[in-house]
Amino acid sequence: MISTVIIGNGNVAHHLDKAFLKAKTIDVIKINSRNLSNIPKADITIIAVSDNAIEEVSSKIENSFVVHTSGSFSMDNLQNKTRKGVFYMLQTFSRDKEIDFSKVPFCLEAETEKDYILLEKLAKSIGNKIYNITTEQRKTLHVAAVFVNNFTNHLYKIGADICDTNNVPFEILQPLIDETASKIKQLKPASAQTGPAVRNDTETIKNHLDLLSKEQQTIYKILTKSIQKSNKPE
Amino acid sequence: MISTVIIGNGNVAHHLDKAFLKAKTIDVIKINSRNLSNIPKADITIIAVSDNAIEEVSSKIENSFVVHTSGSFSMDNLQNKTRKGVFYMLQTFSRDKEIDFSKVPFCLEAETEKDYILLEKLAKSIGNKIYNITTEQRKTLHVAAVFVNNFTNHLYKIGADICDTNNVPFEILQPLIDETASKIKQLKPASAQTGPAVRNDTETIKNHLDLLSKEQQTIYKILTKSIQKSNKPE
Numbered sequence: 293m294i295s296t297v298i299i300g301n302g303n304v305a306h307h308l309d310k311a312f313l314k315a316k317t318i319d320v321i322k323i324n325s326r327n328l329s330n331i332p333k334a335d336i337t338i339i340a341v342s343d344n345a346i347e348e349v350s351s352k353i354e355n356s357f358v359v360h361t362s363g364s365f366s367m368d369n370l371q372n373k374t375r376k377g378v379f380y381m382l383q384t385f386s387r388d389k390e391i392d393f394s395k396v397p398f399c400l401e402a403e404t405e406k407d408y409i410l411l412e413k414l415a416k417s418i419g420n421k422i423y424n425i426t427t428e429q430r431k432t433l434h435v436a437a438v439f440v441n442n443f444t445n446h447l448y449k450i451g452a453d454i455c456d457t458n459n460v461p462f463e464i465l466q467p468l469i470d471e472t473a474s475k476i477k478q479l480k481p482a483s484a485q486t487g488p489a490v491r492n493d494t495e496t497i498k499n500h501l502d503l504l505s506k507e508q509q510t511i512y513k514i515l516t517k518s519i520q521k522s523n524k525p526e
Numbered sequence: 527m528i529s530t531v532i533i534g535n536g537n538v539a540h541h542l543d544k545a546f547l548k549a550k551t552i553d554v555i556k557i558n559s560r561n562l563s564n565i566p567k568a569d570i571t572i573i574a575v576s577d578n579a580i581e582e583v584s585s586k587i588e589n590s591f592v593v594h595t596s597g598s599f600s601m602d603n604l605q606n607k608t609r610k611g612v613f614y615m616l617q618t619f620s621r622d623k624e625i626d627f628s629k630v631p632f633c634l635e636a637e638t639e640k641d642y643i644l645l646e647k648l649a650k651s652i653g654n655k656i657y658n659i660t661t662e663q664r665k666t667l668h669v670a671a672v673f674v675n676n677f678t679n680h681l682y683k684i685g686a687d688i689c690d691t692n693n694v695p696f697e698i699l700q701p702l703i704d705e706t707a708s709k710i711k712q713l714k715p716a717s718a719q720t721g722p723a724v725r726n727d728t729e730t731i732k733n734h735l736d737l738l739s740k741e742q743q744t745i746y747k748i749l750t751k752s753i754q755k756s757n758k759p760e
Contacts, residue, residue: 442721481683487676
């Protein structure tokens with residue numbers, strides 16, 4: 293049995309708590325970060341708060357092993373006095389969307405092998421994709437994740453806006469969205485590129501720009517230019 | 527039995543020809559657009575060439591029913607003398623990636639109901655997602671598709687570049703990419719947004735910019751700004 297405390301009230305804390313509650317080998321208590329005066333003892337204390345609060349929260353914890361769940365915060369900057377680690381799940385967590393933890397990559401880091409093995413055991417209780425990732429590697433993954441998740445989702449939003457404006461159901465685009473995500477399991481993204489930018493189809497590009505708002509045009513132009521700079525024509 | 531001729535040598539012509547060959551109810555002959563002097567007769571003649579060649583190719587066809595496969599070319603601009611239509615598949619076609627036509631949306635347009643029904647029958651022989659879409663709606667879908675497919679794929683490429691530069695395997699990001707695409711089946715993209723931009727986490731944004739090339743920074747800043755303009759904080 294591994295005893296854990298989760299500190300935090302966001303989406304990561306919420307979904308991790310739910311997963312731990314279901315796991316038979318984990319005891320979990322979830323507490324709010326505003327209530328740190330009396331933290332229960334635990335094998336692993338997990339800080340799942342926003343990055344700018346991790347330092348302060350960690351400085352107030354006397355439990356011996358403290359980890360955080362952030363993609364961009366250095367393990368060494370945890371301010372607890374004893375053992376430190378990272379329990380970063382490379383996935384997008386929204387309150388109202390169930391998480392399938394079997395598909396979540398767990399990026400783990402600890403100062404000692406013994407602590408790493410403990411984190412691995414915890415991760416294996418709810419998932420099965422486990423990676424030993426340094427702070428530097430994790431920061432790389434986090435910024436890459438912003439491109440493939442946050443920015444990609446924003447492009448979906450722009451696509452939905454364009455459809456809404458013109459009374460076309462956005463759902464028609466879902467198979468294309470799925471295929472785009474799935475295609476790069478077989479092809480490198482550079483080889484998977486299609487469309488007017490990589491074909492240098494200036495007429496279509498011009499027609500597209502006419503259909504867009506000023507802000508959409510800015511994004512369209514910059515991404516088109518970037519594709520043309522980096523991809524060879526088909 | 528529906529007899530078809532496919533004109534073209536690109537990825538769409540290639541995959542459509544393969545699918546038609548497998549279908550028991552379709553006869554298909556595929557010809558190169560440089561060889562239009564002697565086109566066989568057919569119920570449906572399908573022009574699958576680049577947009578800027580459709581006018582010229584269509585002007586040389588004497589078969590009675592001519593359709594094109596373009597997302598952005600108006601049906602009325604076909605230059606054949608008799609019946610016109612559109613057979614647009616809203617999907618990304620790469621030479622080396624198999625297409626599951628059961629998941630491809632067929633966006634059909636014709637001048638008469640009779641011709642529409644014929645196109646529908648053709649589409650149903652290889653697929654099952656059939657939409658009656660006007661030229662204007664199709665142009666909307668096409669520009670939206672550039673955002674959710676071409677531009678999204680380019681963000682994948684940038685993610686892969688960042689990983690390559692820092693010796694982290696890009697594959698770790700695949701579950702996140704899949705979840706990002708799948709999440710919007712349940713949530714609107716605007717509601718699905720997470721990450722430093724929508725949280726206005728300026729410290730993380732600053733750290734991310736330090737890890738990027740100049741061109742990557744430009745794209746990062748513009749998309750971050752656009753997210754912050756359009757999404758409310760979590």
